Amino acid sequence: MSGFPWESGARSYSKAVPHVFKSAESFFMYDEDGTPYLDFLCGAGTLLLGHNHPAIQAAIAGVANPLMNHLDLRTSSESDFVQTLLPRLPFKDKSDIRVHFCGPTGGDSIEAALKLAAIKTGRKGIFAFHGGYHGMSQGALSVTSNNSLRAAGLNVTRDVTFVPYPYPYRFPEGFQTEESATDFCLAQLRLMLEDDHSGTGVPGAMLIEPIQGEGGTVIAPKRFIQELRKICDEFGIVLIFDEIQAGLGRCGHWFCADFYDVQPDIIAISKGIGGGFPMALIAFTSAMNCWTPGTHIGTFRGQQYAMTAGQALLETIAKDKLVENAAVQGEYLSEQLRGLCQNYSDILGEVRGKGLYIGVEVSKHLPDPGAAAMDMKRGMLEHQIIIERGGRQGSVLRVLPPLTITREICDRFLNSFSDVLTSYSSQQGVKKYVSG
Numbered sequence: 001m002s003g004f005p006w007e008s009g010a011r012s013y014s015k016a017v018p019h020v021f022k023s024a025e026s027f028f029m030y031d032e033d034g035t036p037y038l039d040f041l042c043g044a045g046t047l048l049l050g051h052n053h054p055a056i057q058a059a060i061a062g063v064a065n066p067l068m069n070h071l072d073l074r075t076s077s078e079s080d081f082v083q084t085l086l087p088r089l090p091f092k093d094k095s096d097i098r099v100h101f102c103g104p105t106g107g108d109s110i111e112a113a114l115k116l117a118a119i120k121t122g123r124k125g126i127f128a129f130h131g132g133y134h135g136m137s138q139g140a141l142s143v144t145s146n147n148s149l150r151a152a153g154l155n156v157t158r159d160v161t162f163v164p165y166p167y168p169y170r171f172p173e174g175f176q177t178e179e180s181a182t183d184f185c186l187a188q189l190r191l192m193l194e195d196d197h198s199g200t201g202v203p204g205a206m207l208i209e210p211i212q213g214e215g216g217t218v219i220a221p222k223r224f225i226q227e228l229r230k231i232c233d234e235f236g237i238v239l240i241f242d243e244i245q246a247g248l249g250r251c252g253h254w255f256c257a258d259f260y261d262v263q264p265d266i267i268a269i270s271k272g273i274g275g276g277f278p279m280a281l282i283a284f285t286s287a288m289n290c291w292t293p294g295t296h297i298g299t300f301r302g303q304q305y306a307m308t309a310g311q312a313l314l315e316t317i318a319k320d321k322l323v324e325n326a327a328v329q330g331e332y333l334s335e336q337l338r339g340l341c342q343n344y345s346d347i348l349g350e351v352r353g354k355g356l357y358i359g360v361e362v363s364k365h366l367p368d369p370g371a372a373a374m375d376m377k378r379g380m381l382e383h384q385i386i387i388e389r390g391g392r393q394g395s396v397l398r399v400l401p402p403l404t405i406t407r408e409i410c411d412r413f414l415n416s417f418s419d420v421l422t423s424y425s426s427q428q429g430v431k432k433y434v435s436g
């Protein structure tokens with residue numbers, strides 16, 4: 001059959017990568033002709049162990065007669081999974097953690113977190129951040145800052161106030177260092193909270209990706225997140241970390257919260273947590289546990305395959321020291337990419353990376369950074385490597401390999417990227433010459 005005539009117009013990844021894939025293993029996906037593609041997108045960061053990791057396959061194969069659906073009835077797989085998860089969660093008192101399974105996607109955990117914060121505080125207001133991405137359902141979209149996504153489908157109004165997130169590379173002159181950007185954002189935030197003419201009241205929730213993903217892999221400075229914690233304590237605001245994409249080792253720590261040494265009130269986790277199967281959850285301390293039975297339900301919550309695969313995922317990350325691997329290989333990739341950024345400073349602006357959460361931002365001085373990033377992404381596809389774009393105008397190339405990545409795969413990626421940059425800059429030279 002040729003073509004996919006049934007496709008919804010909203011489909012997007014398949015537009016940029018029009019191949020039809022048939023199978024996958026480890027770092028690679030294979031199209032119908034058997035051509036391998038190195039997958040540095042990994043389901044937008046979901047496949048932390050790459051495709052079809054033997055540990056996940058073995059765990060799934062070992063589930064005899066699974067409960068295909070059990071609503072929120074207790075299962076032994078849930079108990080095993082949660083016992084494995086608890087010690088890794090970024091809460092000091094591991095015996096005081098509560099876990100709430102949500103509908104299957106990340107956005108569902110954001111919905112639950114926002115609802116819980118409102119119940120806890122009695123305040124519906126939410127502070128969210130410029131550049132934040134939290135999902136597509138109406139509540140999650142209402143806290144997602146991308147104007148074009150909002151314009152495309154936000155039908156509800158929520159009490160959401162967006163506040164600036166430190167992003168020195170794209171901040172106005174005078175605020176382009178980590179320190180000055182942090183000072184600016186903190187001052188702005190305090191003003192919003194303290195000025196009785198700010199147009200907004202004290203919110204119930206402060207929702208943040210401590211390291212932003214879709215917003216362009218932007219890494220908040222430590223001081224910013226630590227001050228945020230203090231501000232939330234001072235004003236009685238529930239601090240929610242969205243670690244749906246950054247957590248579970250990707251950032252070179254089990255969670256960003258560990259890197260920042262800050263404990264959130266609620267953490268939202270999804271993507272990789274089901275070992276490739278859909279699962280989303282929020283975790284919080286008992287003090288936050290003000291749900292009453294039935295106040296947040298759903299048909300698909302913590303399906304047994306996802307629990308089992310999730311347990312295998314957590315055990316494999318720990319056993320194979322993949323958090324450490326993410327930190328080491330991520331540092332290598334970021335360092336090499338910074339070298340390329342220096343060599344191609346006319347087309348690349350900045351490399352930001354924490355673990356295997358890496359973004360290469362095309363120079364903001366190019367006339368159309370997003371188009372340039374798109375050209376580079378296409379160039380990588382010609383080298384049979386799949387990467388994604390994100391950030392303002394889609395100007396950030398996002399590098400999201402699995403935590404299992406080896407030095408050899410890093411080098412393969414880097415060599416191809418170097419070739420793509422060489423050919424892109426020579427084409428630009430030709431274009432300049434022809435037009436000039």
Ligand SMILES: Cc1ncc(COP(=O)(O)O)c(C=O)c1O
Binds near residue numbers: 106107108134271
């Ligand atoms: C940080 C973050 N939060 C929330 C979401 C939404 O997750 P989902 O697409 O599974 O609903 C995403 C998805 O990319 C994300 O990266």
